[in-house]
Amino acid sequence: MKPVRVGICGLGTVGGGTFNVLTRNADDIARRASRPIIVEQVGTRRDNPQCETAGVKVTRDVFEVARNPDVDVLVELIGGYDVARELVMTAIENGKHVVTANKALIAVHGNEIFQAAHERGVIVAFEAAVAGGIPxxxxxxxxxxxxxxxxxxxxxxxxxxxxxxxxxxxxxxxxxxxxxxxxxxxxxxxxxxxxxxxxxxxxxxxxxxxxxxxxxxxxxxxxxxxxxxxxxxxxxxxxxxxxxxxxxxxxxxxxxxxxxxxxxxxxxxxxxxxxxxxxxxxxxxxxxxxxxxxxxxGAGAEPTASAVVADLLDVARDITTEHHYRVPYLAFSGIDEADGSLPILPMEDIVTAYYLRLLAVDRPGVLARVATILSEQGISIEAIIQKEATEGELVPIILMTHRTREQQMNEVIRQLESLADIAGPVTRIRVEALDENE
Amino acid sequence: MKPVRVGICGLGTVGGGTFNVLTRNADDIARRASRPIIVEQVGTRRDNPQCETAGVKVTRDVFEVARNPDVDVLVELIGGYDVARELVMTAIENGKHVVTANKALIAVHGNEIFQAAHERGVIVAFEAAVAGGIPxxxxxxxxxxxxxxxxxxxxxxxxxxxxxxxxxxxxxxxxxxxxxxxxxxxxxxxxxxxxxxxxxxxxxxxxxxxxxxxxxxxxxxxxxxxxxxxxxxxxxxxxxxxxxxxxxxxxxxxxxxxxxxxxxxxxxxxxxxxxxxxxxxxxxxxxxxxxxxxxxxGAGAEPTASAVVADLLDVARDITTEHHYRVPYLAFSGIDEADGSLPILPMEDIVTAYYLRLLAVDRPGVLARVATILSEQGISIEAIIQKEATEGELVPIILMTHRTREQQMNEVIRQLESLADIAGPVTRIRVEALDENE
Structure with a gap:
């Protein structure tokens, strides 16, 4: 089958790594994709890229890559929001598939980008945008x-x-x-x-x-x-x-x-x-x-390149299919298929356990006053530890609570900070069991 | 798009789990596959299957499923080598895609099965055959x-x-x-x-x-x-x-x-x-x-079912494509594409580090004799520990070596076991660094 022709935009750490991996493992990659994957053009303003680009067309205008009729897939590795967004949208308009490592772009402009790609029938792949080389x-x-x-x-x-x-x-x-x-x-x-x-x-x-x-x-x-x-x-x-x-x-x-x-x-x-x-x-x-x-x-030149090239493999395999993409971009393809019934909860409504660290004046009854505040909010205490005090010094109190709503905890912290016995702000760190042996 | 019609053969633990997951998560699965995945027929000789099969055609002859023109994908969950092999080959002959959790079948008869599937242009998927639900x-x-x-x-x-x-x-x-x-x-x-x-x-x-x-x-x-x-x-x-x-x-x-x-x-x-x-x-x-x-x-009804259904999702997505499968079965599709230049090494040729445990008579010079045998085979010792002996008892000696060829270690063990100071067989356990922080 004929090669898939790639245009790489951005030749920094990840761009250089992608170029090098595509070159070094070309045979294995061609076998897995059932066709070669070749770099047709590179868009970079760097004079000293991190790889040997001899024999590859190089342009200083990344938009030239997005419009190049000989490029099947644009790889966006320039980073940032604005130029990257325009570059990706231009590539999509020109019927090119897109592979990107740009998490900011996808998180902020993804809905718009995927909708445009969905309508144009092209792939936008972004494995490299999350956790580098981990698939x-x-x-x-x-x-x-x-x-x-x-x-x-x-x-x-x-x-x-x-x-x-x-x-x-x-x-x-x-x-x-x-x-x-x-x-x-x-x-x-x-x-x-x-x-x-x-x-x-x-x-x-x-x-x-x-x-x-x-x-x-x-x-x-x-x-x-x-x-x-x-x-x-x-x-x-x-x-x-x-x-x-x-x-x-x-x-x-x-x-x-x-x-x-x-x-x-x-x-x-x-x-x-x-x-x-x-x-x-x-x-x-x-x-x-x-x-x-x-x-x-989760980062680095070649780990990230590993994910970029895995996406290119998917593109190479899918490009022959009727719909050009077989796997939805996210869990869905068009935004109208997304689950609108599941709202993102405001932070006040999350439920978790808490670690609190307070600095208290070493006076009798301080622990009791602290415990009472939690109890009044219906929060169970798993552990409460008062450290040994040196004469006249503030003494740290460590609290571990059972699970409760963040809103209750906000109220507890407000009341604790208003106690005369407690000095300065209360440190709050959330606690999760996350049992992977369940 | 029209549904993908599945025939499940075997309704034990994994079969029951697969049936239940397909039923319970039908909506999510249909969204991800862009089409429903439905159970058309079940082949089982069980009178009390682990799931509610009401409304589904059940046959006691699994080969009926492999020939059923209304079945698109046969899910082989009967286990074993012989009947399973015949069942899968019959399904392939009848142009059906196959999903299996049968590691023994794939490891032993896989080359033949994939070649037949390759020629017939059907998918054989086996994510569930290795490590259960882990993709x-x-x-x-x-x-x-x-x-x-x-x-x-x-x-x-x-x-x-x-x-x-x-x-x-x-x-x-x-x-x-x-x-x-x-x-x-x-x-x-x-x-x-x-x-x-x-x-x-x-x-x-x-x-x-x-x-x-x-x-x-x-x-x-x-x-x-x-x-x-x-x-x-x-x-x-x-x-x-x-x-x-x-x-x-x-x-x-x-x-x-x-x-x-x-x-x-x-x-x-x-x-x-x-x-x-x-x-x-x-x-x-x-x-x-x-x-x-x-x-x-790595096992269990629903974890394994998770992998079986993931394969069904892949089949549902690929079934519309020209070639019916976009990803090679293994790293390659036809056996002729496999890398024949990489032989499997005989065990004598592997290189690793070793832990040895010997029981020695507590006599002066025994450690020196042991160390000499390793030294003569060119093996460096990382640690050697002689435990405290009680009067007249055999004393355990623990050895950790640097990396060496298994053949050298076999010779060392042969010589150690022939020493008059050493009682009984030498215990050998291989040692691997496997550094995941590299």
Whole structure:
């Protein structure tokens, strides 16, 4: 069969990796796709790309690739929202299939992009947009297609996990490890997207849409970063048998869908607790299959390229079919097929357990006053630990609660902070059991 | 689009589960497949099937299903080699697509079955044949399609892992835990297939064929069970920082392919070491993606049904296409496309590290004699531990070696066993690093 001709836009880390993998493993890839996959054109403004492009047409205008009649598939690796959106829409208008690693683009503009692709009858594939090389999109959309998904929870930002791993292993502070991660190139000079959870929320939005069949609703995701997690919280969690991970969590409940990114205490014996450094992993609970987990590199040149090329393989296989795409983009193809009956719950309505850390004046009765506030809100306490006080110092109180509604917990924290015995703000970290041995 | 009509043969645990999942999640499944998937006929000799078949045609002759012109896809869940083979071949002759959970059938008769299916232009799907509900076939064949696979290693027999988990957690003997597993229904009354590694070798054969593009060669797999692992070995391994797991391992080397199932010491901090009880997990190392891992339930009614129905979804999507199948059965479609240049290595040629346990007479110089034998075979010792002896008793010596060829180790063991200082046979368990953080 004739080759599939690819136009790669963006030749940075991932673009260079994609070019190299396509070249190095060309024979294996052709066998699996039943046809060769060749790079027809590259669009880049870089003068020193990360790969050997000799023999390939290079243009500085990425839109030329989107209009090139000799390109079957445009690979969008330029990143960002605006130019990427215009580039992808132009490619679709020109009847090209699209492969992208751009999570921000899909999470924010996906509904519009998929609708346009649906109408034009082209594929838009984005395995590389979530968790790098881990085939989690394919696993969720196809491999677990028999299931009603109950929940998913993932470590889907490598930078955040790198920081939390080193804070725990070395007892260091957030700022200290962040500075090191920046020096090593694991964190951007502006780390906001990673450490404040925006990147994870992009990915979670995409995963939830596939798992639950709902439209992409990034604006409704609750997003809390790890920048306020202290070395002390990490240490307290450890003593209680937990580890703090930055998780993206989406759960189906009777009232709607939870969609939230925040630091989370999980029991040490969970597989997710053993995911270290920049690695990613996603746990998915289906009604038939039970708990499953997918682990691997969440970023990097070749891991991400692995996912980009897997999408190209799918395109190469599907391109001969009548409808050009056999698998819906998300859990559905046209937005009108999405499940509109499952609203994203406001954060006040989620239900989870909590870890609280308060600093109290060491006076008789303080524990009783704290316990009374929780009791009045109907919240059961699993554990309450008051640390030894040195004369005159504030004493930390650690609380672990049973599951309750976030709204009740907000009220508890408001009342605790208004107690004369309690100094400063109350630290609240959510706790999830996430039992993968169920 | 018109429904896909399924004929289910075999209505035991997995058949009943498949029927129930298809019924319960019919709406979600139809949305994902873009068409309904309905059960047209069931072939079973059971009078009390595990599901409510009211309204479905039931026959006691499974071959009637294979010839029924109203059946598009035959789901083979009767198990075994001979009747299953005949049933599947009859279905293929009659132009039906086939979905099967039968690992023995695929591992032993797969080359013949896929060739027939290839010629007839029908799909044969078998996700459920390996690791139950974990979508590892799809992940390997499609999700990691960009990669040259370097190795894979999996806990792919739940019964064996259940036994090893309880031996370790409770310090119990193999026979003791096996008896309990049989009483609980986790092990068959004849446990040979599970505990002697035959079931795992079937699954490993299939995984290796997909990962490395080689023909199915079950007869060349090295198969060693867990029945000779002692509570003492489990304890020694633990003290050395290892856990014993029953692994299926396949590695690409310059000379050929390693294909082996045996008890294996792996470092405790590996994710595979945290896979407990009847759960399965497969680690896969690709040249681009790096290390990945897939975890979930390896058996059971609904987990296996999850994989069967995922295959039905693929069939429902592919059935409209020109070629009827878009993804090759294994890494290739026709056997002539398989990689014949990669032979399966004889066990003597594999390279790994070793744990040895010997019982020695407590005489001066015995450690030196043992060390000399290894040294003469060019094998480096990583650790050698001689336990405290009670007067007149045999003293255990534990050895950990660096990596060497199995042939050298066979010679070492032969010489050790011929020493007058050494009593009885030498215990040998292979050791693998399997670093998923690489």
């Amino acid at each position: 989690v999109i394919k696993s969720l959309r196809e491999g677990l297609g028999a299931n009603r998904i109950q929940w998913l929870a993932g470590i889907i930002n490598g930078t955040g996990n790198y920081i939390l791993t080193h804070m725990r292993d070395e007892g260091r502070a957030f700022d200290d490890v962040l500075a090191e991660a920046q020096a090593l190139g694991y964190a951007e000079s502006d780390p906001t997207f990673d450490v404040e959870g925006i990147d994870a929320a992009h990915k979670l939005t995409i995963l939830a849409s596939i798992a639950f069949g709902v439209p992409l609703q990034f604006d409704k995701a609750y997003t809390e970063g790890i920048s306020r997690v202290t070395a002390d919280d990490v240490e307290q969690a450890d003593q209680l048998g937990y580890i703090i991970k930055h998780l993206g969590i989406s759960k189906r409940t009777e009232k709607g869908l939870e969609l939230r990114v925040h630091p989370t205490l999980i029991p040490k014996e969970r597989l997710l607790a053993s995911v270290h450094g920049v690695k990613n992993a996603i746990a998915v609970m289906g009604d038939a299959v039970g708990p499953t987990l997918y682990y691997g590199a | 590892v076939i799809k992940s390997l064949r499609e999700g990691l399609g960009a990669n040259r696979i370097q190795w894979l290693a999996g806990i792919i027999n739940g019964t064996g892992n259940y036994i090893l988990t309880h031996m370790r957690d409770e310090g119990r003997a193999f026979d003791d835990v096996l008896a309990e597993a049989q009483a609980l229904g986790y092990a068959e009354s004849d446990p040979t297939f599970d505990v002697e590694g035959i079931d795992a070798a079937h699954k490993l054969t299939i995984l290796a064929s997909i990962a490395f593009g080689v023909p199915l060669q079950f007869d060349k797999a090295y198969t060693e069970g867990i029945s000779r692992v002692t509570a003492d070995d489990v304890e020694q391994a633990d003290q050395l920082g290892y856990i014993i797991k029953h692994l299926g391992i396949s590695k690409r080397t310059e000379k050929g392919l390693e294909l082996r199932v045996h008890p294996t010491l792996i470092p405790k901090e590996r994710l595979l070491a945290s896979v407990h009880g009847v759960k399965n997990a497969i680690a896969v190392m690709g040249d681009a993606v790096g290390p990945t891992l897939y975890y979930g339930a």
